[in-house]
Amino acid sequence: MVGGGLANNMANKEQTASYKSQSRQSALMKTGDSSAKDFGTEGNISEQTGTSIFDPVLCELVYRWFNVNGGSILDPFAGGSVRGVVASYLGYAYTGIDLSQAQIEANREQAEAIGVNPTWIVGDSKNIKELAQGEYDLIFSCPPYYDLEVYSDDPNDLSTASDYEAFISGYSQIISDAVSMLKDNRFACFVVGDIRDKKGFYHNFVSDTIKAFQDAGALLYNEAILVTSVGSLPVRAGRPFVSGRKLGKTHQNILIFYKGDPDKIKEIFPAEIEAGLDIDTDRVEIKISAKMARLSFAGCSLDYIKNVCHARCCEKSTGGIIVTIHPNEQDVIEGLGGVVKDGLLQPDNSTNKCPFKLDNLCSLHNTNDKPFGCIASPFTLNKNGTLIVRNRYRLLKCYDDGDKIPAYKAFRASLDLILGAEEAERVCQLLDDGEGDITAYITRDNYNMLIENDEIKHQDTNSEMIANEGNTTT
Numbered sequence: 001m002v003g004g005g006l007a008n009n010m011a012n013k014e015q016t017a018s019y020k021s022q023s024r025q026s027a028l029m030k031t032g033d034s035s036a037k038d039f040g041t042e043g044n045i046s047e048q049t050g051t052s053i054f055d056p057v058l059c060e061l062v063y064r065w066f067n068v069n070g071g072s073i074l075d076p077f078a079g080g081s082v083r084g085v086v087a088s089y090l091g092y093a094y095t096g097i098d099l100s101q102a103q104i105e106a107n108r109e110q111a112e113a114i115g116v117n118p119t120w121i122v123g124d125s126k127n128i129k130e131l132a133q134g135e136y137d138l139i140f141s142c143p144p145y146y147d148l149e150v151y152s153d154d155p156n157d158l159s160t161a162s163d164y165e166a167f168i169s170g171y172s173q174i175i176s177d178a179v180s181m182l183k184d185n186r187f188a189c190f191v192v193g194d195i196r197d198k199k200g201f202y203h204n205f206v207s208d209t210i211k212a213f214q215d216a217g218a219l220l221y222n223e224a225i226l227v228t229s230v231g232s233l234p235v236r237a238g239r240p241f242v243s244g245r246k247l248g249k250t251h252q253n254i255l256i257f258y259k260g261d262p263d264k265i266k267e268i269f270p271a272e273i274e275a276g277l278d279i280d281t282d283r284v285e286i287k288i289s290a291k292m293a294r295l296s297f298a299g300c301s302l303d304y305i306k307n308v309c310h311a312r313c314c315e316k317s318t319g320g321i322i323v324t325i326h327p328n329e330q331d332v333i334e335g336l337g338g339v340v341k342d343g344l345l346q347p348d349n350s351t352n353k354c355p356f357k358l359d360n361l362c363s364l365h366n367t368n369d370k371p372f373g374c375i376a377s378p379f380t381l382n383k384n385g386t387l388i389v390r391n392r393y394r395l396l397k398c399y400d401d402g403d404k405i406p407a408y409k410a411f412r413a414s415l416d417l418i419l420g421a422e423e424a425e426r427v428c429q430l431l432d433d434g435e436g437d438i439t440a441y442i443t444r445d446n447y448n449m450l451i452e453n454d455e456i457k458h459q460d461t462n463s464e465m466i467a468n469e470g471n472t473t474t
């Protein structure tokens with residue numbers, strides 16, 4: 001496997017699982033009313049990447065630092081597969097409960113593919129004592145953050161609670177029951193993030209979680225901050241800050257509680273903590289849609305651009321441009337005289353075209369300054385993590401025109417950038433050999449750039465170019 005490493009492999013599988021269950025559940029999803037959502041979800045992992053993916057490295061650390069050797073783990077809000085798979089791989093007996101049958105089924109598929117065997121139970125954690133009878137060595141979970149993400153329309157789903165008070169009441173009862181199942185002299189760890197109410201005030205969810213554990217008999221012992229990827233937050237945070245003075249948040253809180261006598265820790269918990277796994281989180285697994293990769297295009301020859309297409313791919317069909325400048329690229333583009341607003345390059349006032357487009361050719365072509373979004377542009381990742389040709393490219397003159405080259409050849413430079421030259425070569429070889437959809441691995445940086453650039457485009461309400469992009473089926 002490219003990239004290797006359990007955590008990486010697992011994070012990628014988890015992504016697939018999350019996407020799968022998201023699509024199965026999409027009909028049930030709603031965006032909710034919390035003003036936190038308007039604010040860009042306050043550093044929640046899921047909304048920065050498009051999916052809720054629990055950090056596998058955090059998992060490993062929590063298990064190694066706060067569980068006894070080979071201990072058991074109780075997770076009242078299991079969600080995706082990561083906590084279960086990492087636990088099982090490291091030799092801990094994991095029991096996770098979740099209301100979502102679809103999510104649990106996807107988790108089981110992932111675990112089977114990886115060759116581990118955590119226990120997942122479908123059910124309402126209000127019945128945790130019956131569902132997961134026994135005593136546990138560690139509680140570890142990431143609960144719903146009230147209605148920040150709504151997981152289903154099941155009235156037992158805490159994310160559908162009628163109001164915050166009802167949510168906290170059900171949530172506290174589950175914590176109380178879980179803590180009663182925790183052995184003495186053991187830890188509990190919850191990863192939480194605060195959410196805003198409709199007026200913009202924080203609910204104080206972190207404090208309410210601490211109170212629920214304290215009332216249940218487990219006291220706050222450690223607190224740490226999980227710094228989540230900044231992603232496109234610098235772009236998204238601008239408007240809410242100006243209009244409401246709300247700061248962008250790019251962290252979650254890791255709360256660690258202890259039930260019992262801390263003096264016993266040195267007797268019970270391992271004195272030597274094993275070194276971590278060889279974790280490589282550099283690469284992300286994606287799928288390449290073979291059908292899309294074989295769509296035919298003219299190819300971007302100089303003659304064709306000059307005489308036929310005039311590089312219309314740089315422009316909106318309605319006039320103007322939509323060129324995303326990733327926050328990492330903004331200084332360079334501005335240094336070259338480009339104007340960037342809300343992550344988008346602004347067209348030249350007189351031509352209404354890209355200021356770097358001269359005589360229909362890109363003056364940044366073959367320089368290190370050409371924006372990632374321009375080079376990658378024919379391709380995007382859809383919601384299933386599949387690399388597809390953007391819908392709008394099929395509206396261009398060059399679609400199914402001229403020499404009729406398959407997209408993977410016509411846009412080889414884009415694939416070289418997105419996948420890296422070596423991986424692009426492997427993928428193109430397979431496509432040459434007539435292969436169907438292909439699993440490929442891209443750097444996490446490139447993966448994030450693709451997702452974040454599209455997030456920036458989604459901010460542009462005038463953009464016709466990304467309409468339905470993510471819904472393209474392959």
Ligand SMILES: C[S@@+](CC[C@H](N)C(=O)[O-])C[C@H]1O[C@@H](n2cnc3c(N)ncnc32)[C@H](O)[C@@H]1O
Binds near residue numbers: 078099126141151156
């Ligand atoms: C925050 S999510 C977990 C996702 C998270 N990012 C993760 O992977 O850790 C919380 C989960 O709680 C589940 N849930 C909500 N109410 C529940 C309840 N009453 N009993 C069991 N699970 C519940 C939802 O189905 C969802 O999968």
Ligand code: SF4
Binds near residue numbers: 314
């Ligand atoms: S993608 Fe199409 S429109 Fe754009 S430069 Fe190539 S041939 Fe021209």
Ligand code: SF4
Binds near residue numbers: 321354365
């Ligand atoms: S920088 Fe080049 S590729 Fe990008 S929009 Fe401008 S002219 Fe087109």
